[in-house]
Amino acid sequence: MNRNAFFIVGLFWTCQLLATTSLLAQSKSPTSPAKPNIVLIIADDLGWKDVGFMGSTFYETPNLDRLAAQGMKFTTAYTAAANCAPSRACLFSGQYSPRHGIYTVANADRGDAKTRKLIPVKNNEVLPDSVYTLTEALRDAGYQTASIGKWHLGKSPTTQGFIYNRAGDERGMNKHFSPYGIPTLPDGPPGEYLTDRLTNEALTFLDQPRDRPNAARPFFLYLPYYAVHTPLQAPDSLVKKYERKPKSPGHNHATYAAMIESLDSNVGRILKKLEALGLDQNTIVIFTSDNGGIRSISRQDPIRAGKGSYYEGGVRVPLVVRWPGIVAAGSTSQTPVINLDYYPTFLDILKRPKPSQPLDGISILPLLTGKSVAERPFFWHFPIYLEAYDQQTDNGRDPLFRTRLGSTIRLGDWKLHEYFEDNALELYNLKTDLGEQHNIASENPAVVKKLHTLLQNWRAKQAAFIPTERNPAYVAP
Structure with missing residues (x-):
């Protein structure tokens, strides 16, 4: 073989070695994908102070407290509505309720007719398919999209950009033990707990191959638990634990506390799986609630009232965002934010254009990176x-x-x-x-x-x- 041939062969293997080394480096790097995965976990009717990182000493939430310590805690986080369906509609549309017409659950003329002075709005119960949702924007940006849990905006989240659906339909509440009677979730063994089951479904989704190690298709996992919505039901062993525990003023309901601990444990399972799969460093994890809690079950003092009210107790919620390398661990923001902000924030992160429809929130990416945003009104x-x-x-x-x-x-x-x-x-x-x-x-x-x-x-x-x-x-x- 002549000198030129040796040179060509050597150059070929050098290039191959460099390419292999590059691929190995990418596979070992937790931040190699260009787009972060997104896990959005929403509790149902969890109050602003019903977690340890917001000050509760009765409810035990070690996994959520650890999540808060690893990310940014927002002390003044709002939802755009004080109950389930409109809050979720605002989140996915990025719009206040007057734009999509969802103001409440079911009818708007609740309470004794003799005590209602005016005729209320006719309520819309389904988010129109004409709305270009947050999920559709993420899907069109290349994301695998999964909804596991409560939907409450129509018959199926698959009409709004989700490819994968478990346990989501038009209903807003459900019993917490199998048999569940949810058409999109086969019943488990008698006595299986719904919060555990939804987490099992989420872990199954996370375990699916998705072009790793390049992670060419990031995922958006929407995990809206039915807990801690009524009916209040929890495993007996946890209920007994809190029956024995000394009570706190306004925080003293043993079954509710057991539901919160179960929710926390299952969030911990999700976080552990992300870590085991090597995905935790390139995954944005958000934990929040859809609206305030029910005051007769758990008081949120000093803030007033609870779910369904537009005093602070109805619309102020716990919120944590973890994004390693971007959001400073153990940070706190007192700047008011609202769930309308998620949509434009994700678009900003992905450098995607805004849709033709109006968006009523703003990107809070500056807050997540330690900067500020201009003062603005909330409605x-x-x-x-x-x-x-x-x-x-x-x-x-x-x-x-x-x-x-x-x-x-x-x-x-x-x-x-x-x-x-x-x-x-x-x-x-x-x-x-x-x-x-x-x-x-x-x-x-x-x-x-x-x-x-x-x-x-x-x-x-x-x-x-x-x-x-x-x-x-x-x-x-």
């Missing part, structure tokens, strides 16, 4: 009635309803509530009155005027329904 519109859970403990505006028809705006430390039945305005300074106990509207007319004008302009821009028709069944007290 809630609820032309609906939601009856009280418990007249003695709900701590709403009146004992009959968690909410009556109205709108709310927060800007900075100020929060203004407007009620359509009596045109009343309530103003609170959340910095000095987080519990919204002292209405200071009469003492701050300039603030009221500014916020009310912003609220009215926002409603006009959203084409929000304003109820004016009187209810003929109403009986004045």
